[in-house]
Amino acid sequence: MAIKHPDHTFMKMAIDEAINGVKAGDGGPFGAVIVNKAGKVIASGHNMVLVNNDPTAHAEVTVIRKAAAALNNFELKGCILYTSCYPCPMCMGASLWARLDAVYWGATSADALKANFDDSAFHSFVKNPKSTVEQTWEHLPVENTFAPFALWNSIVDKTPY
Ligand SMILES: [Zn+2]
Numbered sequence: 001m002a003i004k005h006p007d008h009t010f011m012k013m014a015i016d017e018a019i020n021g022v023k024a025g026d027g028g029p030f031g032a033v034i035v036n037k038a039g040k041v042i043a044s045g046h047n048m049v050l051v052n053n054d055p056t057a058h059a060e061v062t063v064i065r066k067a068a069a070a071l072n073n074f075e076l077k078g079c080i081l082y083t084s085c086y087p088c089p090m091c092m093g094a095s096l097w098a099r100l101d102a103v104y105w106g107a108t109s110a111d112a113l114k115a116n117f118d119d120s121a122f123h124s125f126v127k128n129p130k131s132t133v134e135q136t137w138e139h140l141p142v143e144n145t146f147a148p149f150a151l152w153n154s155i156v157d158k159t160p161y
Contacts, residue, residue, distance in 0.1 A: 085111065
């Protein structure tokens, strides 16, 4: 039986996950839950950056990886992500690649900033990627940059995604 999304219960679960993650010392104050349309929880998790020394272990990425493993599928069509805070560009990308049906966030970027989590520079960067004093971003074309795509295109019975 399908339930109506968004459902506040799942956002509260995501927030509880965020709190549990902080209490455990695992990472930043962020939690997430992935459920299906029927309201079954597929996976829940929180930020694991500190405990895993993994800068990509944001709550959303953590829970997407868990849900994909649980469903044995690299796409999460038919699933809904509830995240305790507005996603960073990486988590937006992960959510798009996961083909989630919907993403709902609780706290805003302004809330996160009050705890010194500021990803506004990253959001700006994605709109206009360019080198800065701290980091270099440049196109580096070489002779065979298309070779991996040519190989991919030549495979007839591949799993497309
Ligand atoms: Zn993120």
